[in-house]
Amino acid sequence: MPNRPRSTANTTGTSHVPSVGRAMAPPRAFRGPSKHGQRTSQLQFSRxxxxxxxxxxxxxxxxxxxxxxxxxxxxxxxxxxxxxxxxxxxxxxxxxxxxPMATATKTRWQMSGQGYEFCNCDFGCGCNFGGFPNSKDGSCRALVGFTVTRGRCGDTDLAGVTGAGIFVWPKAIHEGHGKAAFIVDPATTDKQVEALSQIFTGQLGGMPWELLGPTFQVVGLLKKKITIEGSGRKSTFRIDGVGEGRGDALKNPVTGEDHIVNVDLPTGFIWKKGEAGQGSFRASAAGLSVEFNKTNWIYYQYDWSNAA
Incomplete structure (x- = not known):
């Protein structure tokens, strides 16, 4: 990770967390990459x-x-x-x-759980098939939620953590220049936040974040209550004061009945089997804002780590 000025945010206690929707400056480990980091991401994506x-x-x-x-x-x-x-x-x-340089890890980590991916692509998301967004303007804008069923980073237990990210890339993800704001549930401890920050910014290596982390700059971190309703492709992911994503099945245009579609990616590095549907989502935090109706939405199980 390139050297950068130390953040003035207090990362040793919880008093730095705002009680309203104003985002605090992310801790040092949650800072986004420099342009050098974006070059690294292009190298890694080429693999x-x-x-x-x-x-x-x-x-x-x-x-x-x-x-x-x-x-x-x-x-x-x-x-x-x-x-x-x-x-x-x-x-x-x-x-x-x-x-590759990003795989020179210092701390072992592993996370598995559920993912809730809403983006502005058309159904299924073009990135899953051709590597480029099939959104109307070619950008990638997303609200992605996650829960951790089982997880650990070094000696820090991550089980039970719930969080989300608002992501905005002007073009394809691998072209970089993105921005991200992260949200975690208030129950998340400072040690857990520090661990997640190192994982999500790619500092510890491991898929998918050694590829994704260098493509965006972190512009904010909030602690907000997160609730999840429903299950599978018919889930709703809600963040108090930030926004929500509502998932549903695709619909048969003639009968209006649910049209069940699954996406199978045997070599996928974010997820391998996804329940695809249509989603409507809106979210705003740290100067980032996304809002789309009836676009791509995928529910999935994930298993990430930096194990060799």
């Missing part, structure tokens, strides 16, 4: 996308992208690299040729 160049040439190009020698847009096979050798050498010394 999961079709590539034009391969082998050692690809690795050199990846390392050069991390070092800032080659702009991300040059990664698709253009090898006109004029490296600053000293800078590239530092990168080569800092990571193994076989292991």
């Amino acid at each position: 999961y996308s079709p590539l034009i160049v391969h082998g050692s040439a690809m690795r050199i190009l990846q390392l050069s992208t991390v070092a800032g020698i080659v702009p991300p847009e040059s990664r698709r096979g253009r090898l006109t690299i004029r490296p600053k050798l000293a800078r590239l050498g530092r990168v080569l010394r800092s990571c193994s040729p076989e292991v």
Whole structure:
């Protein structure tokens, strides 16, 4: 994680949490990445996308992208690299040729539970199929809730934590430049917040956050009561003073009956089996605002970790 000024927010107690809808400055570990971090995310995403160049040439190009020698847009096979050798050498010394930098973990973590994903894409979400949003303006705007059934980060127990994120990316997620505001239930302890902050910003490695974390800047953190009603694809995820997402099944246009659709992603790194439907959601916090009706919504079970 790049060095940055220390936050002035008090992270040792709970008195820093606002009692109303005003977001506090996120703790240092919850700060978003620099532009360097966004370059790293493009490198990492290339591991999961079709590539034009391969082998050692690809690795050199990846390392050069991390070092800032080659702009991300040059990664698709253009090898006109004029490296600053000293800078590239530092990168080569800092990571193994076989292991991306973000996987150099310090603390083991694991989380499993339920996810509630509302976004502005059309039903099913184009990102799940072609890697790019199929929203009307090509952006990715989402309200994503989660509950932790079982989880641990180092010696911190994460079981029972409930939270959410408001995410805004101007284009596809892997192109970066996103912003995020996180919300956790008031029962969440400071140690749990610190653990989640390191996980969600990709500092500890592990999928999916080693890829997602470097693509956004965290602009706020709130503690708000969160309630969940219903189950599966017919769930409602509500955050006091922030907003809510209401999920429903897709409908048969002739009969009006539920049209049940599931999405199966055997190699998915956020989730592998999702209950797809239509959702309406609105949320506003820390200067971010999203509101969409009858767009993509997916309920899923997740199992994330930084285990090798």
